[in-house]
Amino acid sequence: MSMELENKYIAEAKLAAKQAGGYLTVELFDLYRDKEKTTTWDTYNRKAKTNFKDFLKKADIPTKEEYLLEKNRIKAISNFKLLNVLNGYVDKIDYEEGNLEPAWDYISDHFGIEKICKAAEVNLKNKYTNVESMIVDLKNSIKKIGYIPTKVEYDSLKLKPSTSAMNNKGLSWTEAMKKAEFSPKKVGEKVCEYERCYSQFPYIEGKRFCITCENKIKNEILNKIELMNTKDLKDVTKVLVLEGNNHNLLDKLRKK
Numbered sequence: 507m508s509m510e511l512e513n514k515y516i517a518e519a520k521l522a523a524k525q526a527g528g529y530l531t532v533e534l535f536d537l538y539r540d541k542e543k544t545t546t547w548d549t550y551n552r553k554a555k556t557n558f559k560d561f562l563k564k565a566d567i568p569t570k571e572e573y574l575l576e577k578n579r580i581k582a583i584s585n586f587k588l589l590n591v592l593n594g595y596v597d598k599i600d601y602e603e604g605n606l607e608p609a610w611d612y613i614s615d616h617f618g619i620e621k622i623c624k625a626a627e628v629n630l631k632n633k634y635t636n637v638e639s640m641i642v643d644l645k646n647s648i649k650k651i652g653y654i655p656t657k658v659e660y661d662s663l664k665l666k667p668s669t670s671a672m673n674n675k676g677l678s679w680t681e682a683m684k685k686a687e688f689s690p691k692k693v694g695e696k697v698c699e700y701e702r703c704y705s706q707f708p709y710i711e712g713k714r715f716c717i718t719c720e721n722k723i724k725n726e727i728l729n730k731i732e733l734m735n736t737k738d739l740k741d742v743t744k745v746l747v748l749e750g751n752n753h754n755l756l757d758k759l760r761k762k
């Protein structure tokens with residue numbers, strides 16, 4: 507394949523991409539190519555022996571994914587600018603209330619909220635005016651995870667508050683976790699699943715509640731048993747005989 511031929515083909519592909527709306531797939535190329543000047547991709551490829559993706563890269567033509575990504579990036583920037591004009595800042599709640607596209611989480615995953623803010627030259631609303639509200643969110647995020655993660659793991663889950671938000675408030679990961687009453691060094695320990703309990707305890711297979719909550723649950727169930735009719739009592743007894751006294755069962759019984 508001569509350079510000249512290749513360059514000519516690339517120039518034609520660029521024209522086809524323009525016709526197709528900005529990006530190319532093999533199908534779009536064959537649909538929009540100038541049929542008098544270019545051969546099909548298959549014919550070309552028999553000589554050039556390359557794959558379409560590499561060809562696009564060489565021709566500096568976006569793939570469909572790249573094109574859509576860039577389009578969404580531009581849309582995100584423009585949405586952020588708009589919100590900033592309306593509110594003086596950008597935040598997740600306002601963005602999601604506006605039902606804007608692309609979705610907030612898509613922006614966060616693909617580009618990073620802070621990067622888009624920077625590109626749009628807008629301010630991200632600082633949700634945390636004080637350390638206390640940040641620590642409350644941290645407690646709830648750790649509870650949602652269900653165990654003590656490493657800092658790296660926590661970062662990768664993209665939960666609030668971010669470790670950089672904590673750093674901005676002068677708190678390291680360890681300090682913030684301690685403020686939230688967790689022991690950050692005991693990675694992998696469980697966090698109690700009972701409502702509004704944040705107790706940390708060593709991981710034991712099948713154990714979902716701290717000892718205090720386990721007792722609380724047992725009392726809840728005992729109280730229920732007092733009020734049960736014979737049929738329900740029989741059901742509970744049977745299930746206890748069959749499944750034993752584990753936390754999943756306790757949870758099921760208390761919610762019955």
Ligand SMILES: [Zn+2]
Pocket residue numbers: 698699700703704705715716717718719720
């Ligand atoms: Zn508990």
